[in-house]
Amino acid sequence: MKQKFYITSPIYYASGAPHIGHAFTTVYADVISRYKREAGFDVLFLTGMDEHGSKIAQKAQDAKKTPQEFVDELAEKYLDLWKKLQIKNDDFIRTTSERHKKGVKEFVEKLYQSGDIYSGDYEGLYCVGCENFILEKDLANGFCPDHLQKPETIKEKNYFFNLKKYLPQIKEKIISKELEIFPESRKNESLNIIDMDISDFSITRERVKWGIPFPYDEKQTIYVWVEALMNYVSALDFPDSEKFNKFWPADAHIIGAEINKFHTIFWPALLISVNLPLPKKIFIHGLFTVNGQKMSKTLGNAINPIDLINKFGSDATRYLLLSQFSALEHGDIKESEFAVKYNADLANGVGNLFERIFSMFLKYGDNKKIKAEIFDLEIKKALDENFKNYDSYINDFKLFEALKEVFYFVRYLDKYINEKSPWVLHKENGSSAELDKILSDLVLAVEKIIELFEPFMPAKMEESKDFVDKLKSGLLNTENKLSLFPRI
Ligand code: MSP
Numbered sequence: 406m407k408q409k410f411y412i413t414s415p416i417y418y419a420s421g422a423p424h425i426g427h428a429f430t431t432v433y434a435d436v437i438s439r440y441k442r443e444a445g446f447d448v449l450f451l452t453g454m455d456e457h458g459s460k461i462a463q464k465a466q467d468a469k470k471t472p473q474e475f476v477d478e479l480a481e482k483y484l485d486l487w488k489k490l491q492i493k494n495d496d497f498i499r500t501t502s503e504r505h506k507k508g509v510k511e512f513v514e515k516l517y518q519s520g521d522i523y524s525g526d527y528e529g530l531y532c533v534g535c536e537n538f539i540l541e542k543d544l545a546n547g548f549c550p551d552h553l554q555k556p557e558t559i560k561e562k563n564y565f566f567n568l569k570k571y572l573p574q575i576k577e578k579i580i581s582k583e584l585e586i587f588p589e590s591r592k593n594e595s596l597n598i599i600d601m602d603i604s605d606f607s608i609t610r611e612r613v614k615w616g617i618p619f620p621y622d623e624k625q626t627i628y629v630w631v632e633a634l635m636n637y638v639s640a641l642d643f644p645d646s647e648k649f650n651k652f653w654p655a656d657a658h659i660i661g662a663e664i665n666k667f668h669t670i671f672w673p674a675l676l677i678s679v680n681l682p683l684p685k686k687i688f689i690h691g692l693f694t695v696n697g698q699k700m701s702k703t704l705g706n707a708i709n710p711i712d713l714i715n716k717f718g719s720d721a722t723r724y725l726l727l728s729q730f731s732a733l734e735h736g737d738i739k740e741s742e743f744a745v746k747y748n749a750d751l752a753n754g755v756g757n758l759f760e761r762i763f764s765m766f767l768k769y770g771d772n773k774k775i776k777a778e779i780f781d782l783e784i785k786k787a788l789d790e791n792f793k794n795y796d797s798y799i800n801d802f803k804l805f806e807a808l809k810e811v812f813y814f815v816r817y818l819d820k821y822i823n824e825k826s827p828w829v830l831h832k833e834n835g836s837s838a839e840l841d842k843i844l845s846d847l848v849l850a851v852e853k854i855i856e857l858f859e860p861f862m863p864a865k866m867e868e869s870k871d872f873v874d875k876l877k878s879g880l881l882n883t884e885n886k887l888s889l890f891p892r893i
Pocket residue numbers: 414415416417418425426427429430455633634635636659660661662663664691692693694700
């Protein structure tokens with residue numbers, strides 16, 4: 406039987422159009438999913454929308470729409486983007502769906518039965534942008550530093566979750582790697598938060614109407630972050646279903662650094678409280694700024710992924726998002742680099758290499774003579790090394806590093822071609838067994854590169870594969886060219 410692999414992205418707020426931050430994480434999870442599917446796993450890749458809360462209700466009101474109309478439109482926008490980016494998600498959960506509400510109700514009932522919920526009063530500052538309470542000391546001149554908004558003072562009755570009770574257990578599970586958080590820097594962040602002795606958190610809101618009712622007090626709705634986390638199980642038809650039994654616990658949650666605390670502390674505590682196993686791995690990628698600045702509506706510097714797709718195409722956009730910085734750290738994406746990298750890596754790099762090899766093969770080779778395997782030991786060695794590193798990078802979710810690895814091989818082949826100079830051999834001796842071997846090796850090497858790039862640039866690699874198949878069947882001649890990434 407196939408081994409299962411359940412991977413999730415965050416569910417995105419239905420509060421505005423998707424930007425490249427959202428595209429980044431979703432492409433990230435998609436590449437890992439594709440790789441795992443190809444490696445024979447039974448993959449379930451979940452993404453979706455986070456559609457409740459006062460921020461969204463407010464935005465809907467500003468747009469003169471009902472919250473439901475508003476989130477429906479945004480869900481369509483996201484779905485359209487995922488289609489254009491070739492995201493092969495197996496499911497799409499929306500927190501306004503009945504299945505989600507049902508799962509959340511079941512989960513909250515179990516929490517209540519576990520005795521971990523108690524009522525109390527809460528007075529504090531609330532930032533609608535964060536959908537969270539914020540401490541005085543974290544404000545910058547009275548404003549939330551992330552949303553540049555003044556928080557509201559809120560005093561209300563809330564129901565609290567007994568988080569403190571679980572902190573020692575969570576810490577132990579993180580240290581023992583039963584709950585694996587990586588990279589290390591993010592794991593240390595989680596451990597530091599635990600050591601700061603954080604307080605219990607409220608799991609309901611009295612004033613937020615756009616939410617899922619709290620079953621034990623009709624005046625309250627469930628705190629949007631709490632129900633959002635539950636999407637990872639509601640999408641599996643929690644609590645009792647074949648799907649749930651098969652896929653839970655998640656093998657990997659992929660998230661951005663700013664939502665670390667919710668995933669590595671709150672979520673595990675909620676799960677332990679209802680006796681569910683914890684996710685196996687949480688990969689927390691760094692956040693990027695754009696041209697050195699945080700992306701924000703106010704600054705108007707959020708890049709629309711659709712613009713990138715229109716300019717560079719879907720595959721190149723996937724590549725360009727993942728290739729500018731290592732997700733192990735925070736990074737910066739420079740808009741001007743997109744075209745530079747496109748031309749250097751894709752047009753003049755991979756595209757040119759493929760074109761060059763195919764046209765030499767058609768020009769100088771006896772085009773049916775592809776050997777069963779690569780002949781040249783030197784290429785074989787380089788390739789084996791490459792595959793080994795690539796596999797371990799992807800299994801560690803280091804996609805930037807995996808891509809770099811493939812490019813070593815692309816450059817290696819460029820050098821190899823220049824050294825062997827098939828055109829000189831052809832000029833000097835015409836057709837020869839030696840030339841045939843070189844050309845056959847090069848085509849086989851391209852096939853390997855296609856395999857490596859496939860999860861990253863699926864459509865272009867499919868196109869390349871078709872071309873190679875035809876080439877191998879002798880169906881092509883020197884007139885046939887594959888133009889993968891035209892220069893921009
Ligand atoms: N709805 C919550 C998540 C709930 S998950 C149970 C949320 N939504 S969000 O729309 O704000 O999306 C946040 C996520 O988008 C980040 O965690 C990250 O995955 C991605 N990114 C948003 N901005 C980003 C960057 N600047 N850089 C990289 N990824 C970014 O939080």
